[in-house]
Amino acid sequence: MExxxxxxxxxxxxxxxxxSPRVIAEMNDYQFKIVKIKGEFVWHDHKDTDEVFIVLSGEMKIMFRDNEVLLGAGEMFVVEKGVEHKPFAAEECEVLLVEPKGVVNTGDTESSLKAENDKWI
Known part of the structure; x- marks a missing residue:
């Protein structure tokens, strides 16, 4: 162990x-992933797990079908499992994600934004 x-x-x-999330650490069955986001993502959900967004720098919005949440640096939000959402950032935003190992960034939604899973940096 280093x-x-x-x-x-x-x-x-x-x-x-x-x-394109990159894994930076694991704890039990959970991965800590960093990701740079800009523009719109796709509508998706994660049927079996919550998803945590922790904004490291910049600003982002998490859109829901009937509402939205604005997040700035130093803020976090938990999207509950099964809730459809779409992240968005007008300018580049850096985010730490915490989710179980094996979670696909687009859930079951097919998209060109589907990232390679379990990619370490």
Whole structure:
């Protein structure tokens, strides 16, 4: 086991793609993923798990069919399992996601934004 802290800024500097989460750590069956987002994602849900969004820098919106939540740096939101949502960021936003290992970023929705799963950085 390496006894070195994980630096979010250093890890985020290693890639530039949007909507392509990278795993930076695991705890039990959960993964901590960093992702850069910009523009609109797709409507999707995760039928078996909640999803946590923690904004590291920038601003994002999580749209729901009847409402939306605005998040800025230092804020987090939990989307409950089975709730359809669509993330959006007008400008680049850096986010930490916490979710069980194996969760696909688009849920069951087929999209060109579906990212390779379990991609470590």
């Amino acid at each position: 006894l070195k802290p994980i630096n979010f800024a250093e890890k985020l500097a290693l890639f530039s793609e949007h909507w």
